[in-house]
Each structure stands twice: as structure tokens, then as C-alpha cells.
Amino acid sequence: MNCRIAARKFFFFCDPHRRGKACIKKVLLSNCLQELMELHQESEEEVTDTEQAENRFSSAQLICDMFLALDKVLNGTLSKQELREYADGTLTEIFMERAFDKRARRGKNGGGGDNAREMDFESFLDFVLALENKDTPGGLAYLFRCLDLHGRGYLTTADIHTLFRDVLKNGSREGTTGCALRTAHGVGLRPQSPGA
Helix, strand or coil: CHHHHHHHHHHHHHCCCCCCCCCHHHHHHCHHHHHHHHHHHHHHCCCCHHHHHHCCCCCHHHHHHHHHHHCCCCCCCECHHHHHCHHHHCCCHHHHHHHHHHHCEECCCCCCHHHHEEECHHHHHHHHHHHHCCCCHHHHHHHHHHHCCCCCCCCCHHHHHHHHHHHHHHHHHHCCHHHHHHHHHHHHCCCCCCCC
């Protein structure tokens, strides 16, 4: 399982546009390869918890535990309601809906309604990686796709108004306006590069 998670993380950071392949030049210039090598060296040496926490490839067990804690019915996938409990409900409704709709797959039972689509572990891993690594190309690409309400590749004034209105509504309910505003501002207002 750890190898599968490490491979998924590696491609999350080296293939932000989700083409299923990574450019060798990007891989060699990225920090991912160095961090994988550090992780290998850490397994041979004693390492402090701080050093291990700094390496993005060493948190596999934490993410697995988080997924299992959210999966209340223990079916191996997360429903929208289960995903809403991520980060203690501090993320806005629109963002959670978009993240779920963009990354959820058809449920195992194939039933209709809200439970027909569920998020599997790999999709949840991408979700967590994007939120924890907002400053990386992979994180920005993921978050932008969630914030791009109409799939146009850019945000309009109306889109930003809708997103901020939801942030303010959620902030007054949860007391988290500042953090959510910084996230929406940092991701939503950066222009997307042509051809991305």
C-alpha cells in the first residue's frame, strides 16, 4: 500500500495536468526524486519525527488513518456527507461539492441519488495532497479545477463573487473566514498558463 501511495504522490507532483505520464526533465528538476531518495535513506537511519514530517512521502499512514476515520460505513469509499467532515467541516459547501464531483467515481452498488457517486482512496489522496500542497503546480491545478465553476479554464467576476459569498457564509457559521479567504485568493486569482 505504501508503494502505491508513494507512486500516486509522485505523479501528483510531477504530472499536475493528469496526463498519466511525467516528463523526465520535470522529474529530475523536481524535489520529488530527492525526497524519495531521502525517504529511502531515512529507512536505513534513525530519523526525528520533525524530519520525517517534512518529507511529503512519509505521511502514508496518516492519510490512510484519516480516510478510514471518515469512512463511517467502512465500504472503502467516501460519500459526500463523509467527505464534508474533512477538516472539521471548515471547507465551503461549493468547494466540497466541486472537489467531490470532479473526483468521485460511481459507487459500488450503482444506486441512484446522492450516494451513487463516492470518492475512493486514490481520489481522496489527490484531494488531501492538493490541500496540503497548495503552492505546487499539482496542488494549484487541482484546486483551480475545483474553483473553475463552469470548466472554462478561467474565473470570472461572477465566479469569484459566488466563491467568496460561500466563504463568508461558511465563515460566519464556522468562524474560519480568514483561512478560507486566503486559500480562495491564493488559488482563485492566479491566472492559468496558456495550454495548461
